[in-house]
Amino acid sequence: MQRHVFFLSDGTGITAETLGNSLLTQFEGLEFRKVTLPFIATPEKARATVDYINHVGDSDGARPLVFSTTTNDAARAVLRECKGLFIDLFDTYIHTLEQELGVPSTQAQGRAHGLADGSRYNARIDAMNYAMEHDDGQSTRDLSKAELILIAPSRCGKTPTTLYLALQHGIFATNFPLLEEDLEKPRLPTALQGLEDRLFGLTSDPERLAQVRNERRPGSRYASLAQCAFELRQAEQLYRRYNVPYVNSANMSIEEIAATVMQEKALRH
Amino acid sequence: MQRHVFFLSDGTGITAETLGNSLLTQFEGLEFRKVTLPFIATPEKARATVDYINHVGDSDGARPLVFSTTTNDAARAVLRECKGLFIDLFDTYIHTLEQELGVPSTQAQGRAHGLADGSRYNARIDAMNYAMEHDDGQSTRDLSKAELILIAPSRCGKTPTTLYLALQHGIFATNFPLLEEDLEKPRLPTALQGLEDRLFGLTSDPERLAQVRNERRPGSRYASLAQCAFELRQAEQLYRRYNVPYVNSANMSIEEIAATVMQEKALRH
Numbered sequence: 001m002q003r004h005v006f007f008l009s010d011g012t013g014i015t016a017e018t019l020g021n022s023l024l025t026q027f028e029g030l031e032f033r034k035v036t037l038p039f040i041a042t043p044e045k046a047r048a049t050v051d052y053i054n055h056v057g058d059s060d061g062a063r064p065l066v067f068s069t070t071t072n073d074a075a076r077a078v079l080r081e082c083k084g085l086f087i088d089l090f091d092t093y094i095h096t097l098e099q100e101l102g103v104p105s106t107q108a109q110g111r112a113h114g115l116a117d118g119s120r121y122n123a124r125i126d127a128m129n130y131a132m133e134h135d136d137g138q139s140t141r142d143l144s145k146a147e148l149i150l151i152a153p154s155r156c157g158k159t160p161t162t163l164y165l166a167l168q169h170g171i172f173a174t175n176f177p178l179l180e181e182d183l184e185k186p187r188l189p190t191a192l193q194g195l196e197d198r199l200f201g202l203t204s205d206p207e208r209l210a211q212v213r214n215e216r217r218p219g220s221r222y223a224s225l226a227q228c229a230f231e232l233r234q235a236e237q238l239y240r241r242y243n244v245p246y247v248n249s250a251n252m253s254i255e256e257i258a259a260t261v262m263q264e265k266a267l268r269h
Numbered sequence: 270m271q272r273h274v275f276f277l278s279d280g281t282g283i284t285a286e287t288l289g290n291s292l293l294t295q296f297e298g299l300e301f302r303k304v305t306l307p308f309i310a311t312p313e314k315a316r317a318t319v320d321y322i323n324h325v326g327d328s329d330g331a332r333p334l335v336f337s338t339t340t341n342d343a344a345r346a347v348l349r350e351c352k353g354l355f356i357d358l359f360d361t362y363i364h365t366l367e368q369e370l371g372v373p374s375t376q377a378q379g380r381a382h383g384l385a386d387g388s389r390y391n392a393r394i395d396a397m398n399y400a401m402e403h404d405d406g407q408s409t410r411d412l413s414k415a416e417l418i419l420i421a422p423s424r425c426g427k428t429p430t431t432l433y434l435a436l437q438h439g440i441f442a443t444n445f446p447l448l449e450e451d452l453e454k455p456r457l458p459t460a461l462q463g464l465e466d467r468l469f470g471l472t473s474d475p476e477r478l479a480q481v482r483n484e485r486r487p488g489s490r491y492a493s494l495a496q497c498a499f500e501l502r503q504a505e506q507l508y509r510r511y512n513v514p515y516v517n518s519a520n521m522s523i524e525e526i527a528a529t530v531m532q533e534k535a536l537r538h
Binding site for chain 2: 011012013014015018019021022023024025026027028029030034035036038039063065069071085087089090092093094096097100101103105106107108110111112113114115121124125128129132135159160163164167251252253254255256258259260262263268
């Protein structure tokens with residue numbers, strides 16, 4: 001038996017997906033077929049959506065789970081009538097918040113992931129362009145503009161974390177590689193001297209790093225366990241010498257590394 | 270009077286932020302001070318968090334709003350006692366889902382944005398590396414590996430959308446610029462011929478594009494309204510000639526463009 005999960009929204013559907021997926025991670029061993037249906041902004045579209053959900057539920061022989069974040073009352077009133085288990089963020093919480101805040105909600109659509117906050121949005125794009133241009137020490141120009149400079153040996157997660165922080169949080173982040181000549185001493189690369197307060201270091205486990213490097217350059221010295229162990233040991237020594245906070249990223253997701261860095265460096269805007 | 274909003278989690282806090290921020294977009298004109306407190310995984314940390322929230326609430330003279338996604342029962346039991354308005358995703362919904370699914374939840378921590386699904390996670394990293402290496406037509410090698418190739422004149426949003434799709438959704442996406450020589454005919458760049466089924470086009474409004482380009486190269490021909498209008502008109506003609514689906518990104522966020530593209534090209538994994 002398969003069971004469908006629907007994520008419905010009059011916006012992008014990101015909130016509904018986040019909410020639903022978080023809840024479903026708590027149920028292991030069950031298989032779901034997930035379908036996101038964004039931009040349901042009219043009762044007509046809502047009606048077509050309900051017909052589709054009901055049809056799928058009948059075919060499956062299992063009641064669909066429906067996570068909705070549709071702010072529009074008229075559309076939501078229609079969606080609520082579907083045969084799925086209907087979980088709606090606004091039905092559940094908006095009345096509580098209206099009471100607490102003492103003002104009515106606006107029912108504005110697609111606000112959560114739209115352009116509502118223009119200056120914050122532009123900051124994200126600027127941060128992303130900055131991160132792209134300075135990735136992996138490509139340019140040392142404007143390095144002092146960075147709020148955060150991630151440093152690490154190659155393939156510890158610098159680039160994805162940097163782009164994530166820029167795209168999601170508008171943080172002027174960049175990264176700088178620690179090369180073998182930096183690690184041998186170990187000594188901070190010249191370009192970073194005077195910027196110690198922006199630095200955050202990543203390290204990893206030698207086995208994990210060797211595995212990642214082997215996917216890129218199989219059998220190379222670069223990917224050997226000995227080389228990885230050497231670079232990580234020296235990097236950690238460098239972090240301690242310069243009082244650079246650092247974390248071992250071997251078993252962390254980009255999101256977990258980002259959350260750790262933001263907390264440690266007080267970077268949330 | 271200021272009012273604090275807290276996002277609490279035993280993981281990254283991303284779900285709590287998404288939940289809370291989505292709800293708060295429905296209340297305009299109110300100012301909140303937002304604080305994310307991730308990785309609250311023990312009753313002791315929860316106790317310290319409650320003390321902090323209560324202290325802040327007393328200082329503000331306003332009851333904090335607290336959005337929590339702490340899966341750990343022991344930690345949540347402590348957090349629930351804070352003096353804020355306590356809204357917890359799991360308190361609200363997990364029992365309903367347990368009943369519907371007929372199984373107990375696992376209370377596994379930090380699953381939503383951790384490394385739980387390793388293969389999916391590696392796909393995201395691979396997709397991001399691919400997007401970085403092929404950005405803006407830098408490399409035409411392996412272009413056929415792309416599931417999606419965004420095309421557009423310069424500064425219509427190709428790069429941020431591509432990176433977002435790769436990082437968030439693990440989609441093998443890349444982008445390719447439409448240069449003046451392509452647009453004059455208009456004709457599909459040679460490198461894209463035979464890949465028409467992967468293409469999605471972006472267009473914009475001339476005024477908006479001129480504004481964005483002027484931030485980069487003020488007063489240039491590249492940024493002139495006439496040049497922008499010409500390029501967009503020709504690009505739209507090209508999209509129609511080659512049956513490339515497209516969208517006007519002038520008033521759309523990255524997330525909205527991404528949701529539109531994924532829906533149009535059936536790209537959700």
